[in-house]
Each structure stands twice: as C-alpha cells, then as structure tokens.
Amino acid sequence: MQVLLPQTLDEACTMLAESQGRAVPIAGGTDLIVHWPCNIEAHQKAYLDISTLDELKFITLSGDSLIVGAMTTFWETITSKQVESEFPLLVQSAKEIGSVQIQTRGTWAGNIANASPAADGVLALMAYDASVTLISTHGTREIPLHEYFLDYKCSQRQPDELIHSFCIPRRSFTFDYFEKVGSRQAQTITKVGVAITNSSSGWRVVANSVAPMVRRCYQVEQLLEKKARIQQPDDLLAALDQDVSPIDDIRSTAAYRRCVLSRLIYYALREHCPWYS
Amino acid sequence: MTIAPENNMVDVSFTLNGKLVDVSVSATDRLLDTLRYDLRLAGTKEGCGEGECGACTVLLDGLPVNACLIFTFQVRNREVQTIESIDAHELEEFHSEGATQCGACSPGVVMTALWIRNHPSLLQTHQLSRLMAGNLCRCTGYDAIVKSLEASLSIQERN
Ligand SMILES: Cc1cc2nc3c(=O)[nH]c(=O)nc-3n(C[C@H](O)[C@H](O)[C@H](O)COP(=O)(O)OP(=O)(O)OC[C@H]3O[C@@H](n4cnc5c(N)ncnc54)[C@H](O)[C@@H]3O)c2cc1C
Ligand code: FES
Ligand code: FES
Numbered sequence: 001m002q003v004l005l006p007q008t009l010d011e012a013c014t015m016l017a018e019s020q021g022r023a024v025p026i027a028g029g030t031d032l033i034v035h036w037p038c039n040i041e042a043h044q045k046a047y048l049d050i051s052t053l054d055e056l057k058f059i060t061l062s063g064d065s066l067i068v069g070a071m072t073t074f075w076e077t078i079t080s081k082q083v084e085s086e087f088p089l090l091v092q093s094a095k096e097i098g099s100v101q102i103q104t105r106g107t108w109a110g111n112i113a114n115a116s117p118a119a120d121g122v123l124a125l126m127a128y129d130a131s132v133t134l135i136s137t138h139g140t141r142e143i144p145l146h147e148y149f150l151d152y153k154c155s156q157r158q159p160d161e162l163i164h165s166f167c168i169p170r171r172s173f174t175f176d177y178f179e180k181v182g183s184r185q186a187q188t189i190t191k192v193g194v195a196i197t198n199s200s201s202g203w204r205v206v207a208n209s210v211a212p213m214v215r216r217c218y219q220v221e222q223l224l225e226k227k228a229r230i231q232q233p234d235d236l237l238a239a240l241d242q243d244v245s246p247i248d249d250i251r252s253t254a255a256y257r258r259c260v261l262s263r264l265i266y267y268a269l270r271e272h273c274p275w276y277s
Numbered sequence: 278m279t280i281a282p283e284n285n286m287v288d289v290s291f292t293l294n295g296k297l298v299d300v301s302v303s304a305t306d307r308l309l310d311t312l313r314y315d316l317r318l319a320g321t322k323e324g325c326g327e328g329e330c331g332a333c334t335v336l337l338d339g340l341p342v343n344a345c346l347i348f349t350f351q352v353r354n355r356e357v358q359t360i361e362s363i364d365a366h367e368l369e370e371f372h373s374e375g376a377t378q379c380g381a382c383s384p385g386v387v388m389t390a391l392w393i394r395n396h397p398s399l400l401q402t403h404q405l406s407r408l409m410a411g412n413l414c415r416c417t418g419y420d421a422i423v424k425s426l427e428a429s430l431s432i433q434e435r436n
Contacts, residue, residue, distance in 0.1 A: 001285060001304040003350055026348070033346045034327045036307060043305050051351055075340065078402075095403075099411020100389070102328055104340040105347065186410035187329070 002046035009055040009135070012162060015048055017137045021159025023048040027071055028105035030098065031114050050162065056109075059083060064170050070109030070163045074121070078103065087168060089195055092178045093124035099187045109163040112145070115153045115213065118190045122214045124178055126206040127195035128168045135164040142167070152212035171199040177268045181260055183251070191252040194264045198224075205265065210244040210257050217243035220265065224273070233259075233266035240265075291352045293318075294362035302349050309333045309344035312359060320360035320384045324413070331412035334385035335359045341389050341411075360384035367391060370432065374425035378416040386412045390426045397430060 004023055006012035016023055023046040026032055036042070050056060056071035061082050068077070074094035077083050084091045097103055097111070097120050111121035112132060122145065130145045134157055145166070149155050157163065175198035182188030193208045203224040205217040219239035223230065230236060237258065246257035290299045293316065302311050312318045312335070324332035326345045333344040336358040368387065370376075377383045389412050393399055399408060405423055414422060 003287060003304045003348075005350070005353075026351075029346050029348065029351070030328055030343075033307065033348065036305075036345075037326065047348075049348075049351060095407075098328065099331065100408055101331055101334055101341050101343045101411040104337070104342050186407055 001043050004046060004048045006048065006050065006053065009053055009162075009164075012048060012050055012053060013135060013137045013160075016162065017160050019046055019048070022046060025050050025113070025162055027051050027107040027110045028073065030102050030106040031110055051107075056164065058165075061086070061170075066168045066170065067165055068108060068167075069165050071107050074103035074106050074108070075100070077108070086170065087124075087128060089124040089127060089176050089178045089197070090121075093120045093180075093195070096120050096178075096180045102187075108166060112148070112166070113155070113157065113163055115149055115155045117152060117211060117213050118193075118209045119214055120180060120190060120193060120208065123193050123195045123206055123208045125166060125168070126214060126216060127176075127178075127197045127204045129201065129204065130166045130168045132166050133164045134158075134161040136161045140164060146216045149213035154213075169201075171201060173197050173199045175272055179264050179268065181264070189251060192246075192257045192260050192264070194261060194268070196265070196268055207244055207261055209251075210246040210261055212245075215244055219243050224269070227273075230266065230269075233262040236262040236265055287350045289349050289353045291354060292356040294358055300349070304348075304350065306349045307345055308335070308347045308349050308352055308357070311349040312344060312357075318359055318361050322381055322384055324381065324385075329411075329413065330382070331385040331389065332382055334388040334412065336388060336392060339392075341392050343411075358388075360388060363387060363391065370425045370429040374421050374428060376417060376421045376425040382412060382414040382417075386414065386422055390422070390429070393426060394429050394433060397433070400430075 004015045006015055026047045026049050053071060056069040058069040059080050060067045074097050077094045078091050097106060108121055111119045126145050131142050132145055132148050133140055133142045143156055177196040180190050180193040182190055190209045192210055195206045197204045203221045205220045207217055208214045219242045223239055240262055246254040248254050285304050286301050287304050288301050300311060300315055302315055309323055312321050321335055321344055322332040324330035328343045328346045334341050335344045338356050389409060393408050
C-alpha cells in the first residue's frame with residue numbers, strides 16, 4: 001500500500017495527477033475502511049490522505065451563498081449555528097448519518113463521492129440546489145448536484161479530480177422537510193428518504209434509496225407547482241412512478257418504498273398546502 | 278511527501294493519553310491495530326470492524342471516533358485518548374448502576390459517556406440515547422447505561 005501525504009491542496013492535486021488518477025482520496029474513512037482487514041484488494045492501492053488539509057475545511061456564508069469545504073465533517077456542520085438557522089436540513093440530515101462516531105469523521109465530500117443511492121447528506125444538499133466544485137491541476141469546474149450523478153455509484157468526477165466544496169444559493173425558504181425511514185431510529189441505513197423545500201425558485205422534492213442514485217422527483221415537483229389537487233397519498237403514485245424506480249433488496253421491497261415515499265410526501269405537505277384537499 | 282512505497286512501513290508521531298509516542302507501523306494498520314498490537318493497550322476492543330458497534334471508541338482531538346475506521350497514519354500530530362487514561366473513580370456510577378456485564382462494549386461505552394458528561398451542553402441539542410446510539414451492548418441493556426450516565430451528570434451538576 002502506498003500512502004501520499006500532501007501538505008497543501010496544490011500538492012494534493014499534483015499527486016493525484018501524477019498517479020494518473022489511480023490514488024484513492026481518503027477523507028474520514030467511514031466508507032473506505034469498513035471491513036478493512038478482509039478487504040485485501042484495497043490493501044494494494046495508493047491512498048491520498050486529504051483528511052487533514054485545512055484548506056478544505058471551512059464553512060463560509062457570503063452575500064448570496066453558503067460554501068462548505070469538502071473535508072468539513074458532519075459534526076462540524078451540526079455544531080454550526082449559522083448553518084442550523086439558515087439551512088436546517090443540512091443539520092437534520094447530518095444528525096441522521098450513522099452515530100456520533102461516524103459524524104465526527106464522515107465528510108460531505110465522502111458522502112457525495114461515494115455516490116450511494118442511500119446517501120443522506122446528498123438528499124438534503126440536492127433539496128437546496130447545491131452545486132459541487134471539483135478541482136484538479138487543470139483548474140476548477142462547478143456542477144449542479146442534480147446533474148452530478150450518472151448512475152449507481154457513478155458520477156461526473158474524473159479520477160484526477162478532487163471534490164473541493166459545495167455551494168448552496170441563499171434563498172428564503174417557506175417550507176423545508178427531511179425524513180428518513182430505516183429499520184431503527186438511529187444509526188440505520190435509509191430504506192426510503194425524502195427532502196422537500198419551497199422557495200422563490202419553486203419546489204424541490206428529492207428522494208433516496210428509490211433509484212440507482214439520489215433523485216429529484218420532477219413530476220411531483222410539477223404537481224406542486226401546478227397546485228394539482230391531491231386528495232390522498234395514492235394520487236402521487238403516477239408521478240412518482242415516472243420519477244423513481246425502487247427495487248427489492250436486503251433492506252426493503254420496491255412496494256414498501258413506493259408506498260412509504262408517497263405517504264411521506266403527502267403527509268409532509270397536507271398541512272402546508274391548503275389546495276391539497 | 279510520499280511514504281511507504283516499498284517496505285510498507287510508516288513513521289507516525291502522535292500524543293497518546295497525554296504522552297508523545299513515535300511508532301513505525303504498517304501503512305495498512307488501523308489506529309485500533311496500533312493501539313492493541315504495537316502499543317499493547319488492549320482496553321480498546323474490536324467488535325464489528327465496520328463502525329457499527331462502538332467497542333473501539335477513542336477520543337481524537339477530544340471527539341469520539343471509531344478506531345477501526347482510521348488509519349494510524351491519519352492521526353499523525355494529533356491527540357488520542359483511550360480507556361487506559363480513565364481513572365477508576367470516574368466509573369463509580371457505572372458500577373453502582375450495574376452498567377456492565379461481559380464488558381466487551383464497556384471501554385467504548387465509557388469513552389462516549391465521559392465525553393458527554395464532560396460536555397453537558399450537548400444535551401441541549403441532542404437526546405442522550407441518540408448520543409449513545411453508536412455504542413451497542415448485547416447484554417446489559419441500555420437502560421442501566423443511560424441511568425449511570427444520568428446519575429453521573431446529576432452528581433456533577435450538584436458539585
Ligand atoms: C456505521 C456506518 C453508518 C453509516 N451511516 C450512514 C447514514 O446513515 N447515511 C449516509 O448517508 N451514510 C452513512 N454511512 C456512510 C459514510 O459515513 C458516509 O458516506 C460519509 O459521508 C463518508 O465520508 P468519509 O469522509 O468518511 O469518506 P471516505 O470513506 O474517506 O471516502 C468515501 C469515498 O469518497 C471518496 N472521497 C472522499 N473525499 C473525496 C474528495 N474530496 N474528492 C473526491 N473523492 C473523495 C473516497 O475516495 C471514497 O471513494 C455510514 C457508514 C458507517 C460505517
Ligand atoms: S469495532 Fe469499531 S465500531 Fe465496531
Ligand atoms: S456488557 Fe456485554 S456487550 Fe455490553
């Protein structure tokens with residue numbers, strides 16, 4: 001196993017480029033190091049330790065956006081009063097990720113880069129229209145998060161790129177909601193989850209664990225924009241069937257996920273939207 | 278700096294229980310391996326090796342982390358605190374409330390519990406049971422653990 005220890009972000013990008021993108025960035029390790037002793041194949045790789053790069057650890061609130069560095073941990077977000085008051089879903093989702101021991105190590109970049117369909121951090125970020133900034137020796141580029149994922153565990157990030165930060169536009173939100181359903185109340189992997197916001201830019205409805213990647217539910221968003229009459233949870237199913245494609249797996253069934261997702265959305269909005277019934 | 282390209286070894290210095298230590302370990306070693314097998318501090322346990330059980334909980338720069346999910350080279354220049362640094366008298370309520378049976382989870386439980394006790398303001402934003410959710414126990418039952426912590430917190434408040 002080879003270990004690369006950059007002192008600066010510049011050096012990290014150079015090392016990654018020189019390895020021809022073969023080095024694996026390591027942040028909190030809460031995905032990468034799971035079952036490490038048995039994962040012999042992983043012992044053969046090169047690792048680029050970016051967990052200590054201070055340049056990637058920041059939470060900045062500017063005039064029009066919130067910018068959070070890639071190596072910011074969930075715990076650092078949970079304990080940020082600024083984030084909590086303006087972007088409560090970031091704190092809610094971070095609190096739902098694993099346990100405190102996972103939150104103190106796990107980073108936003110790791111959650112995004114892992115590209116899991118069950119990622120809870122990504123769920124909240126997408127509901128806030130976050131974009132991801134990637135950096136390499138060629139410079140930086142910014143990609144809206146809802147376009148960032150291409151398929152199961154697959155994203156637009158090239159092997160020589162690092163996630164630098166994510167950025168969320170500041171808006172005034174009139175509605176926000178986050179719910180995660182798992183098999184227990186804490187430290188559980190999501191069977192189905194949803195995050196919803198409404199602002200001057202319209203409705204955002206995002207679901208996880210119901211498609212190969214975290215998904216915006218565009219058809220449901222349109223129903224909400226049109227103020228379509230929705231009298232019961234099942235009225236959402238036709239739209240949801242176009243938006244998501246849940247499957248049966250070890251954690252749950254497609255039927256359960258579809259049913260629960262429609263109910264989560266319906267009950268979240270029922271009080272808030274008088275035109276619902 | 279590139280390390281461990283050939284012989285796979287890494288030199289790491291960090292502060293352990295208040296003292297500076299220098300170790301030469303395999304690049305593949307997790308902090309848990311280094312603590313138990315190089316430094317012979319076997320108080321920190323391995324349960325699941327996947328971040329679920331919390332038996333391997335130690336404090337890193339004052340925050341609870343799972344030692345099974347950190348490479349030893351990642352703690353260079355940082356501060357690690359293990360169960361061996363805890364004074365027996367700090368465990369009085371733990372004993373009196375019967376918060377341990379086989380003891381496999383106890384070192385991890387104690388590290389998280391004492392962290393909470395030393396930062397009581399955490400309870401303004403978190404439920405006690407949520408803060409302890411990363412420490413699984415298969416025999417005592419969580420009530421005794423939570424009770425011992427509540428007892429410890431209330432004694433601290435009175436003093
Ligand atoms: C017990 C347990 C419970 C968990 N519970 C949840 C949960 O409830 N919800 C949830 O969403 N997740 C959960 N996770 C998964 C994990 O904690 C999160 O995905 C976390 O965000 C990963 O971040 P990390 O910093 O630890 O990533 P790492 O493990 O360090 O890396 C993960 C991936 O991201 C890549 N990477 C990291 N940083 C960068 C970067 N800057 N640029 C490019 N690539 C990068 C790595 O190469 C790797 O492929 C859990 C994990 C465990 C072990
Ligand atoms: S052994 Fe580390 S969490 Fe179980
Ligand atoms: S005392 Fe046996 S596992 Fe907790």
